Amino acid sequence: MNKEIVICTHGKFGEELVHSAEMIVGPMKNIKVFSLLPAVDPFTYRSQVxxxxxxxxxxxxxxxxxxxxxTPSNVLASLIPLGNIHVITGLNLAMLIEVYSQLDYKEIKDLADCALKILKLSGYNVNEELTKMMKKKEG
Structure with missing residues (x-):
């Protein structure tokens, strides 16, 4: 089965996230971005997706x-009955890069699980992390 990543976001967040990811991994293929802009009504947006x-x-x-x-999340949720999609929220750069790097190797359900795992692992309170490191270094 062919696999693709579809990114649906408010504004141009998704487009810019892909540009940022490409700075790290190079040109990306099998990705389609749908940007919900103020001039686009939700029905038109849903129709496009x-x-x-x-x-x-x-x-x-x-x-x-x-x-x-x-709206982007709700549109995707309404399309789940099509049967060939998994929907994940909380998109961030770490998630996109990791999922993209696994696209050729994992099934869609496993990619969805991977995305959620990365979401949970990619956030840190840097102040607390540095404090822990300093205490470790001192002790």
Whole structure:
């Protein structure tokens, strides 16, 4: 089965996130970004996303969005009955890079699990981490 990443976000967050990831991993393929801009109504946005996913019934999609409960997330949730998508919220740069690096090697469900794992592991309170390191160094 072919696999793709679909990114649905508010504003151009998704587009810029892909540009940032490309600074690290180089040009990315098999990624489609749908930006919800102020001039686009939710029905048109949903139609665009649905048309794209429906046009590729033999493709499995890992769909990632910025905010649970926001329009991009709700649009993707409404498309889950299509059967070939998994939807993950909380998109960040670490998640995108890791999932992209595994795209050719893991099934969509496993990529979704990977995305959630990276989401949980990619956030730190840097002040606390530095304090721990300093205490370790002193002791």
């Amino acid at each position: 649905e048309q794209y996913i429906s046009s590729k019934p033999e493709t499995g999609f890992l769909c990632m969005t910025d905010l649970y409960g926001g």
